[in-house]
């Protein structure tokens with residue numbers, strides 16, 4: 347049985363950048379629903395319970411058709427959100443350091459140029475989806491609760507949820523204001539730990 351992971355900080359800890367109301371709704375309702383529906387799907391295909399989630403997602407196109415879309419949407423939702431909480435921190439923001447900083451500067455010219463490109467890509471996502479920074483430092487997007495693992499790619503270094511449920515309470519339809527605020531809470535330590 348999958349369970350909702352605890353946050354490593356309080357709901358209100360991200361201050362005005364991402365409010366406690368949003369964090370509580372997003373974590374305790376949206377993420378919990380993905381967990382519940384994933385467990386329900388696996389009850390209908392118990393053999394799949396033996397396999398790690400990342401392996402199910404990597405093989406999602408070959409899963410039994412009765413549970414395939416439930417695992418894609420809810421397994422993806424659980425995987426993506428479990429990471430998303432860690433990609434934010436009350437001690438976040440600023441710029442990356444070490445190998446991540448070097449790689450970003452090599453690829454984009456500067457940290458700011460990277461932020462501008464990631465932001466523009468995020469604003470370009472039509473409807474609901476995610477934006478990812480990959481281990482090769484490319485920026486890609488996936489629709490709905492899909493992720494790079496489902497496309498046979500490596501797990502991402504960083505990801506941003508651009509579903510309206512991630513920002514609507516605070517920012518209404520202003521996705522650009524949400525993204526601008528989000529950079530102030532990005533947990534570069536966690537990104538750096540994933541790049542090793």
Ligand code: MN
Pocket residue numbers: 372376427507509511512
């Ligand atoms: Mn979300």
